Amino acid sequence: MNKMESGLTEMKIGFIGAGNMAFGIAKGILMSEYVRPENVKVSAPSSNNLGRFQEMGVAVTHSNQEVVSSSRLVFLAVKPHLVPAVLQEVAPLVTQQHIVVSVAAGITIATLEGLLHPDSIVLRLMPNLPCMVQEGALLFCRGTRAKPEDGAFLRSLLAPCGLVEEGPENWIDVHTGLSGSGVAFVYLFAEALAEGGVKMGIPSALAHRIAAQTVLGAGHLLRDSGKHPAQLRSDVCTPGGTTIFGLHALEKGGVRAATMGAVEAATERARELGRK
Structure with a gap:
């Protein structure tokens, strides 16, 4: 097992939001032999969508703060209009060791970084529904403080979901429309x-x-x-x-x-x- 694979095995991963995008990504990454269900936690305000995560062996909660506290990599997978309120709630718990990956359509890196601590590591990702069958098309961009190795780590994590590419932020909205x-x-x-x-x-x-x-x-x-x-x-x-x-x-x-x-x-x- 190389260093990247070891990092995947040890990584604690959280999802804020339990909709189709979160489920597609979670299902995809759990197909990897390196990501264990016990290292993944998902939060949502209601229990409507949490059952399908539990069926995969993933822990669930109604607390967004609990997800951030127990994870190092956090996928922000809520509706765009909910992003400011959710980040205001969890921002005090986001440290320099966290990686925050937003899949909220239209929400820019500048907006995300403005709602978090100045040293936060932020990436923006747009997946699509076929992630659920490992045939997705995913495009991501790195924020101001995200290093190339953060992008490489995300690419490696998401590889089981399908095609994963990195590009400039102005491609993300186009990818939303295209894919x-x-x-x-x-x-x-x-x-x-x-x-x-x-x-x-x-x-x-x-x-x-x-x-x-x-x-x-x-x-x-x-x-x-x-x-x-x-x-x-x-x-x-x-x-x-x-x-x-x-x-x-x-x-x-x-x-x-x-x-x-x-x-x-x-x-x-x-x-x-x-x-x-």
């Missing part, structure tokens, strides 16, 4: 794809299974082939064939512009949350 919200856009397309099959005579349950597998297979091929999406799309098309007729219908419906507009709208909403 965080983009998951829902893919689901919408998959739903429409299946309904097209139903319209043409395939039973609904079967159409949805086929649509899910089509999206999954296309995604794996896109990731693993290294080809540009346009090249893969071209590979499917034959002159005068079925696919080019279907693509023409999508283009007439404005699917490309609508998708780009959806990413833009989600990104601007993330930025708006930050300004508020």
